Amino acid sequence: MPDYTLRIRRYSPENGDAAHWEDFQVDLDGSRSVLDGVLQAKDREDGSIGIRCSCRAGICGSCGVRINGKPNLACRTHLDEAHARAADGVIVVEPMGNMPVLKDLIVDMDAVHWKKIQRVTPWLLPDGPPPEREYVVPPDNMIDVTQTMACIQCGACVSDCLSMEVDPLFIGPAALAKAYRFVGDPRDGHQEQRVRDLAEDPHGLYDCTHCFNCIEACPKGVAPMSQIMRLRRIAGDDHHVEDRNNGHRHEMAFVKNIEKNGLLHEADLLPDSYGGKLHPRAVPELVSSLPIILRALQRGKVTPAGALLHKHKAPKDVKRIFRDIEGREERYELNLYVAGEEEDAS
Amino acid sequence: MVRAMPAHDVLIIGAGLAGQRAALAAARQGATVAIMSKVHPVRSHSNAAAGGINAALNPDDSWESHAFDTIKGSDYLGDQDAIEIMCREAPDEVLWLEHAGVTFHRNAEGKLGTRAFGGASAARTYYIADITGQALLHVLYEQLMKHHEQIDRYEEWFITDLAQDDDGRCVGAIARNIRDGAMELFSAKSTILASGGAGQCFKPSTNALICTGDGMAQAYRIGAPLMDMEMVQYHPTTLAGVGILITEGARGEGAHLYNADGERFMEKYAPNKLELASRDVVSRAEQTEINEGRGFEDGTVALDITKVPRKRTLEALREIVNIGRDFAGVDITREPIRIRPGCHYIMGGVKADIHGRTAVDGLYAAGEVACVSVHGGNRLGANSLLDTLIFGRRSGEHAAKRAAGLGKPKPVRAQLHDSERAIGAIMRRTGGRRVSEIREELGTMMNEKVAVFRDHEGLTDAHSIVRRLKDEAKNATIDDHGTVFNQDVLGALELGYMLDVAECIVVGALERKESRGAQFRTDFPKRDDEHWLKHILESRNGDDTPQVSYSPVTITQWEPQERTY
Ligand SMILES: Cc1cc2nc3c(=O)[nH]c(=O)nc-3n(C[C@H](O)[C@H](O)[C@H](O)COP(=O)(O)OP(=O)(O)OC[C@H]3O[C@@H](n4cnc5c(N)ncnc54)[C@H](O)[C@@H]3O)c2cc1C
Ligand code: SF4
Ligand code: SF4
Ligand code: FES
Numbered sequence: 069m070p071d072y073t074l075r076i077r078r079y080s081p082e083n084g085d086a087a088h089w090e091d092f093q094v095d096l097d098g099s100r101s102v103l104d105g106v107l108q109a110k111d112r113e114d115g116s117i118g119i120r121c122s123c124r125a126g127i128c129g130s131c132g133v134r135i136n137g138k139p140n141l142a143c144r145t146h147l148d149e150a151h152a153r154a155a156d157g158v159i160v161v162e163p164m165g166n167m168p169v170l171k172d173l174i175v176d177m178d179a180v181h182w183k184k185i186q187r188v189t190p191w192l193l194p195d196g197p198p199p200e201r202e203y204v205v206p207p208d209n210m211i212d213v214t215q216t217m218a219c220i221q222c223g224a225c226v227s228d229c230l231s232m233e234v235d236p237l238f239i240g241p242a243a244l245a246k247a248y249r250f251v252g253d254p255r256d257g258h259q260e261q262r263v264r265d266l267a268e269d270p271h272g273l274y275d276c277t278h279c280f281n282c283i284e285a286c287p288k289g290v291a292p293m294s295q296i297m298r299l300r301r302i303a304g305d306d307h308h309v310e311d312r313n314n315g316h317r318h319e320m321a322f323v324k325n326i327e328k329n330g331l332l333h334e335a336d337l338l339p340d341s342y343g344g345k346l347h348p349r350a351v352p353e354l355v356s357s358l359p360i361i362l363r364a365l366q367r368g369k370v371t372p373a374g375a376l377l378h379k380h381k382a383p384k385d386v387k388r389i390f391r392d393i394e395g396r397e398e399r400y401e402l403n404l405y406v407a408g409e410e411e412d413a414s
Numbered sequence: 415m416v417r418a419m420p421a422h423d424v425l426i427i428g429a430g431l432a433g434q435r436a437a438l439a440a441a442r443q444g445a446t447v448a449i450m451s452k453v454h455p456v457r458s459h460s461n462a463a464a465g466g467i468n469a470a471l472n473p474d475d476s477w478e479s480h481a482f483d484t485i486k487g488s489d490y491l492g493d494q495d496a497i498e499i500m501c502r503e504a505p506d507e508v509l510w511l512e513h514a515g516v517t518f519h520r521n522a523e524g525k526l527g528t529r530a531f532g533g534a535s536a537a538r539t540y541y542i543a544d545i546t547g548q549a550l551l552h553v554l555y556e557q558l559m560k561h562h563e564q565i566d567r568y569e570e571w572f573i574t575d576l577a578q579d580d581d582g583r584c585v586g587a588i589a590r591n592i593r594d595g596a597m598e599l600f601s602a603k604s605t606i607l608a609s610g611g612a613g614q615c616f617k618p619s620t621n622a623l624i625c626t627g628d629g630m631a632q633a634y635r636i637g638a639p640l641m642d643m644e645m646v647q648y649h650p651t652t653l654a655g656v657g658i659l660i661t662e663g664a665r666g667e668g669a670h671l672y673n674a675d676g677e678r679f680m681e682k683y684a685p686n687k688l689e690l691a692s693r694d695v696v697s698r699a700e701q702t703e704i705n706e707g708r709g710f711e712d713g714t715v716a717l718d719i720t721k722v723p724r725k726r727t728l729e730a731l732r733e734i735v736n737i738g739r740d741f742a743g744v745d746i747t748r749e750p751i752r753i754r755p756g757c758h759y760i761m762g763g764v765k766a767d768i769h770g771r772t773a774v775d776g777l778y779a780a781g782e783v784a785c786v787s788v789h790g791g792n793r794l795g796a797n798s799l800l801d802t803l804i805f806g807r808r809s810g811e812h813a814a815k816r817a818a819g820l821g822k823p824k825p826v827r828a829q830l831h832d833s834e835r836a837i838g839a840i841m842r843r844t845g846g847r848r849v850s851e852i853r854e855e856l857g858t859m860m861n862e863k864v865a866v867f868r869d870h871e872g873l874t875d876a877h878s879i880v881r882r883l884k885d886e887a888k889n890a891t892i893d894d895h896g897t898v899f900n901q902d903v904l905g906a907l908e909l910g911y912m913l914d915v916a917e918c919i920v921v922g923a924l925e926r927k928e929s930r931g932a933q934f935r936t937d938f939p940k941r942d943d944e945h946w947l948k949h950i951l952e953s954r955n956g957d958d959t960p961q962v963s964y965s966p967v968t969i970t971q972w973e974p975q976e977r978t979y
Contacts (some may be wrong), residue, residue, distance in 0.1 A: 079894060080898065081898055082896045083896075094539070099743060110850075111850035111854075112850070115850070115892050115893035115901075115902035115905070116851070116893050116894035116896065116902055118899075118901060122457050122622040122624045123457075123459070123462055123623075124454055124656065125462065125658045125659075125741070126740060127462050127733075128456075128457040128458075128461055128462070128622060129456065129457060130453065130454075130457045134596075144736075144740045144741075146740075148966070156791060170593065170899060171898050171899045171900065174899055178569070181902075185559075186559060190556050190559055191515065191557060191560040191741050192514065192553075192556070194513070198513040201509060201525075202513075202518070202525060203512065204514045205520060205524050206525060207519070207520035207527070209521075210518065210519065211729070212521050213517050214542060214543055214545075214549070215515050217542065217545065217552065219454070219462070219552075219734075220548065221552075249517075255515070328681070409467055
């Protein structure tokens, strides 16, 4: 079986030593996970290596770490992939960022992550007593909030949030995504208060700098930044909350840009809209956060990314898409639980 | 100076669905509540439940039909009074969850929608995509945060032992704060065990690494009998090697099973229900195909999800699309995935009545740690979440009411020191085998000898191996001697629990000389109602082999029949 080298960041508050690196050789198939690797080292060589883990299946959210500098779940990162991305063939495993390290790969999630979750009043606040049977709500709404329910509170997004690095008080990606779970839930009766509260907090909605790190980091496709954008839109469009950073206006500029050019002219946008950073992989995510997306786009032959990025798609297709979506009343949003990607015609 | 001992009306051990539901119910009764878990509550294993939760909520459905399916699924070993309660109360429980904020899947009219599940005569499984357990657990945790004034949460605390007063009543527990190693005696008028299953006794298993049977062993050690421990469910669709589960929801949505010759073999074994027969039936069918040489070379058969429309798969089975990609390198929307039966669930547990009471006064048990028994010889898919919630709630209510009439409990402080000393002793050991090695040997052995097909010879072997491992575990060594997040020492304690539980599983399996539900004895291949329509109880007998006794199965209106699917 192939050998992999794991370079693990070690730290114990008890022995007085500074944090340091330690290498471990593991012999496991490349399709096994980095977590399996760490556990093998722990089982065979040093039982004192600290890592939280439980499900081994990317479900419990325990094993968030940084692998080769990027946050991820150790249990869903294959050794061969991690090896391929490692700088000199050594897989580097270290604790997540933005949270104090307690021991080795274990960080203090209570002090940061959970405190922020508690900040957003994370429980349903219905108006009045419940109905006799279930609340009757549009199926799409439930599917929509299920995207944020998919969050396993692993903290990977928090680890690499650029705004939080600058402003530790920023409510942050996971907690704001959690907030959308209530704001987007038609059973909640406090949508406006919630949105106002988050918009008016100087460390709230408008503190995000669209760095996309949370979207990239999230192992569950929760796309926290998209949820933040949607909260901002709801704040601006539905409740006329004054936008501190003009983020909403920038987004409109973005939409207009696509409508006009048929594809994204990054040059037009870079100076003002997205802080000079536009990650190509993020475009589909951004598109999915447009205010109104037509069902036809979901069912049609093209993927949103295909429609907008491939040069051979004529701008008139895009114009048609915009005509269609703006003619609609409802606000549909593409979502991971709605099969947004249909087969390409080719 | 002696610190004040934390004292509550109700102490709940475990913060999975059963524990959290119990906490909310007890708080609702006005009790002061502490809930404790060795991992953060949302990391509890309940989050792995993918498929859904059963309830006869639809007006065309009936609780009787749900109850009958459950009883038949249990191979008539389930207690019918308890099953009646569970099935009658299921609809209200699902509505309660919905009102608390669970984002259940809706049908086109915006009402709760269902999916089909194995062993059920109607589509009565309510779900949230394929993250049902996770969604339920996170919503209950929202409620725990909401009720933080009545419910004290002790997150990342490890219970080492249950505490007793001089009369043998359970009066709380002893716990170690994982963050700093401090040991504490928690006093409580009523204590509810909700510490989940014991799947780690087998390797591989679909269960999380934390499912080490702690509560079963802790209750057993203070004299509460365990019941039906031989009944260990092998789930038909787990990934070879790692043991990760592919939810039954896949078959519910229409996926088929094929052997290596491309035959849809379930046509032979369950001509009516096919892939949706009970789990024991499907697992045995697969294992028979594999044993008779019609499986693939890696000891698997194929699950073909491409039969389900791709859009539906992406919408309703999203998580297993990820699992297929991440853990098997397969795009399940385009090709079949190889699976085999794997250890999944333990129907047995601490014997508890319909209020969750165990044989030890003051101690309750709910969820997978308990055996009420609603699952009997074989649990139906999507009935376990229901069990955790119904009996979690009932235990919480009863425990709170019981506490209301009681004075201050009198735990014995010396027990705290015993537990502290035991941990100190583990850290001082030298020269023995590594804890991890013993755990590995135990799991591999159990999966070989105490699996889908069992016989006297294999089980006797298994028993002597468990006894040897128990001896070795007394000297097993660890590396970490620290206090902060010393997971190593907790691993040594967990190994001790697993060995107790494993021994009870093996002894129960040896004892039951018939085939019923998940227990299939090749040397006794028939169900034998005349001699074995009864529960097997196992009680601690010092350090010896557990003491076996029996108790009758409660039958209300459904007489045992032959079981075909
Ligand atoms: C992969 C998978 C999929 C499943 N899918 C379904 C499904 O679709 N439908 C269904 O009905 N059932 C399903 N099940 C079964 C179901 O999920 C479990 O039986 C159920 O969730 C158990 O819940 P619980 O509350 O009893 O225990 P758990 O959720 O396991 O919680 C146990 C709790 O006890 C704590 N604990 C344990 N030991 C200690 C200790 N020593 N000290 C302190 N705390 C401790 C843990 O930290 C945890 O909080 C599935 C199971 C698996 C493995
Ligand atoms: S996009 Fe916003 S919330 Fe997300 S990581 Fe960047 S700054 Fe943080
Ligand atoms: S949003 Fe994603 S990355 Fe952030 S905590 Fe949730 S699951 Fe983890
Ligand atoms: S161990 Fe559960 S997410 Fe990795």
